[in-house]
Amino acid sequence: MALQILLNFLIALVWMFLNNNWTTAGLIVGYIVGLVMIGLFGRFWPQGFYMKKVWAIVKLLVLFIKELFKSSFTVIGQVLSPKLNIRPGIFAYTTELKSDWEVTILANLITLTPGTLTLDVSREGSTLYIHAMDIGDVDKLCSDIRSTFEKAILEVTR
Amino acid sequence: MMIGELLIGLLVLFGAVVSALSAYGLIRLPDVYLRSHAATKSTTLGVLCILSGAFLYFMFYLDHVSAKLLLGIVFVFITAPVAGHLNGRAAHRTGVPLWKGSVRDDLSEAMRREEQARVQAQEPQILRQNNSGKGQSDDGGNSGRTQV
Numbered sequence: 001m002a003l004q005i006l007l008n009f010l011i012a013l014v015w016m017f018l019n020n021n022w023t024t025a026g027l028i029v030g031y032i033v034g035l036v037m038i039g040l041f042g043r044f045w046p047q048g049f050y051m052k053k054v055w056a057i058v059k060l061l062v063l064f065i066k067e068l069f070k071s072s073f074t075v076i077g078q079v080l081s082p083k084l085n086i087r088p089g090i091f092a093y094t095t096e097l098k099s100d101w102e103v104t105i106l107a108n109l110i111t112l113t114p115g116t117l118t119l120d121v122s123r124e125g126s127t128l129y130i131h132a133m134d135i136g137d138v139d140k141l142c143s144d145i146r147s148t149f150e151k152a153i154l155e156v157t158r
Numbered sequence: 159m160m161i162g163e164l165l166i167g168l169l170v171l172f173g174a175v176v177s178a179l180s181a182y183g184l185i186r187l188p189d190v191y192l193r194s195h196a197a198t199k200s201t202t203l204g205v206l207c208i209l210s211g212a213f214l215y216f217m218f219y220l221d222h223v224s225a226k227l228l229l230g231i232v233f234v235f236i237t238a239p240v241a242g243h244l245n246g247r248a249a250h251r252t253g254v255p256l257w258k259g260s261v262r263d264d265l266s267e268a269m270r271r272e273e274q275a276r277v278q279a280q281e282p283q284i285l286r287q288n289n290s291g292k293g294q295s296d297d298g299g300n301s302g303r304t305q306v
Contacts, residue, residue, distance in 0.1 A: 068202070068203055069203070072200055075196065076179050076180075076200060079179060079182065079183035079196060080179070087259060087261045088256065088257060088259065089256075089261040090262065090264050090265045091262060092264040092265070107239075108236075108239040108240070111238075111243050112199070112202060112238065114195060114200060114203075115195065115199070117198075117242055119243070119246045119265055120247055120265055129264060129268065131195075131246060133192060
């Protein structure tokens with residue numbers, strides 16, 4: 001992926017030399033030209049076109065912002081309700097993510113989403129202990145995390 | 159012109175209200191874990207809204223793209239979860255009790271199991287050390303282990 005970005009910048013630079021156009025607009029046009037070229041040759045790269053990864057990262061960000069808003073309102077609602085109607089607790093979540101990077105990102109995203117807080121990670125890194133503000137149904141919480149964050153992270157890293 | 163300013167103003171106001179509510183939650187909620195929910199969480203949304211509002215205002219009305227404001231968002235989003243996680247972890251490790259309404263605690267069980275496994279792994283060594291301290295042969299240590 002780094003190689004493709006480097007090549008993309010190189011094409012942009014060549015484009016600027018050919019046009020003798022040393023402005024930001026020239027760089028952007030050259031970059032887009034390079035993007036199209038690399039995209040056309042996408043299937044000859046062993047890892048595929050790198051914009052697919054960038055797109056997956058954008059999707060992860062959008063998903064995260066959506067979750068942030070949704071659960072922020074839940075937490076605000078619980079804080080403002082006259083009687084504390086919550087059942088907090090710590091549950092164990094088994095993740096399928098393998099590398100340290102993936103688990104770190106997952107734990108950070110879980111902590112950033114209101115209502116859930118990663119308390120500890122087991123020594124081998126496969127189990128996350130999560131403090132949730134309102135445990136209704138543990139299985140539902142787990143499958144929620146699995147189908148949103150874990151899936152999106154897997155799309156970025158693999 | 160008017161509508162844009164109004165929208166940006168609403169965005170900043172919303173962020174301020176969220177921050178105020180999370181400060182209220184910090185006082186309201188009963189135990190340290192729930193408080194850190196309020197402290198680190200709604201604040202991230204508040205900071206996100208206020209800073210992006212400021213960014214949009216600078217970009218559209220003062221013709222100045224301020225990358226520092228975006229960097230501020232990025233750094234808050236990197237550091238806030240780490241701080242929240244370490245607070246909670248330290249609290250749980252030092253034995254701060256959960257609120258009485260809590261329904262389950264998988265982490266305490268896991269830590270107890272781990273502790274037991276560690277003690278069991280160490281016991282033969284302790285026995286062997288004791289035996290060798292009494293001046294017995296290596297066989298004594300081995301028989302000590304088989305007893306365990």
